[in-house]
Amino acid sequence: MKYRFACDCHNHSRCSFDGSDSVLEMRRRAQELGLWAHTLTDHCECQNFPDRYRPRVEMAFAEMSLQVPQGGRTRFYKGIELGQPNQDPDSAALALEGRDYDFVIGSIHNIRGYEDFFYLDYSQVEPGFIDALLTTYWEEEREVIAWGQFDALGHLTYPLRYIEGDHGIPVDLSKHQEAIDGIFRALIDSGKALEVNTSGLRQKIGRALPDLPLVRRYRELGGELVTLGSDAHCVEDLGKGIEAGMDLLREAGFRRFAVYEQHKPILLPLE
Numbered sequence: 404m405k406y407r408f409a410c411d412c413h414n415h416s417r418c419s420f421d422g423s424d425s426v427l428e429m430r431r432r433a434q435e436l437g438l439w440a441h442t443l444t445d446h447c448e449c450q451n452f453p454d455r456y457r458p459r460v461e462m463a464f465a466e467m468s469l470q471v472p473q474g475g476r477t478r479f480y481k482g483i484e485l486g487q488p489n490q491d492p493d494s495a496a497l498a499l500e501g502r503d504y505d506f507v508i509g510s511i512h513n514i515r516g517y518e519d520f521f522y523l524d525y526s527q528v529e530p531g532f533i534d535a536l537l538t539t540y541w542e543e544e545r546e547v548i549a550w551g552q553f554d555a556l557g558h559l560t561y562p563l564r565y566i567e568g569d570h571g572i573p574v575d576l577s578k579h580q581e582a583i584d585g586i587f588r589a590l591i592d593s594g595k596a597l598e599v600n601t602s603g604l605r606q607k608i609g610r611a612l613p614d615l616p617l618v619r620r621y622r623e624l625g626g627e628l629v630t631l632g633s634d635a636h637c638v639e640d641l642g643k644g645i646e647a648g649m650d651l652l653r654e655a656g657f658r659r660f661a662v663y664e665q666h667k668p669i670l671l672p673l674e
């Protein structure tokens with residue numbers, strides 16, 4: 404790796420319903436890649452915690468606690484990706500309770516009353532529907548920030564992965580700049596990090612979530628805390644796009660990025 408401190412702080416083992424490899428396999432791959440740090444962040448979709456996610460959360464945490472390969476330089480951290488904690492804060496609290504995570508990602512995969520953006524049908528929608536969806540999405544991101552029990556905001560602009568990437572429907576984000584600025588300001592004021600999720604670089608959308616213009620804007624507004632994650636769901640994708648993400652951060656004016664240990668940022672140079 405050309406960067407000394409490359410880290411992957413968003414990825415999934417098979418403890419996630421859509422992941423394919425074990426915790427130990429993911430850890431070994433991180434070590435093989437020579438990552439400085441590896442944080443696993445299996446899913447917990449909060450609204451389904453009581454009936455579906457509780458055993459997965461327990462299993463992921465137990466495996467992360469036990470299965471740490473010896474040797475190599477990689478530091479291993481325990482994380483979780485909480486989906487929609489704003490919609491079910493009681494379940495979010497239960498998912499975190501009694502488990503000493505290093506890192507919590509707060510994400511929105513679906514807005515209230517809708518399925519995951521991945522499943523929505525964008526083909527025959529009324530004009531203005533997509534902008535309305537996005538407006539609600541930004542509002543719910545603000546709710547996640549107000550909820551506050553997280554370290555980094557996951558993959559901001561996630562809906563574009565499907566709307567623009569998979570369905571080829573262009574979105575004019577300039578209409579949403581005020582809402583996005585509001586999210587950045589709230590993040591900065593609350594001392595939380597913005598994640599740059601590099602999954603988009605290997606998917607149809609072809610760019611990071613969020614991409615350079617937004618990351619630059621966050622920086623302009625005074626943003627200092629950024630994290631990086633590939634959102635890999637298998638060993639082959641671990642670390643993918645991380646160095647491109649580090650290039651992007653440098654281009655946006657950052658000289659350091661963060662890795663979390665016990666919810667405290669360790670700032671590492673982008674060199």
Ligand SMILES: [Zn+2]
Nearest residue numbers: 484510557558
């Ligand atoms: Zn996610």
Ligand SMILES: [Zn+2]
Nearest residue numbers: 413414484634
């Ligand atoms: Zn994820």
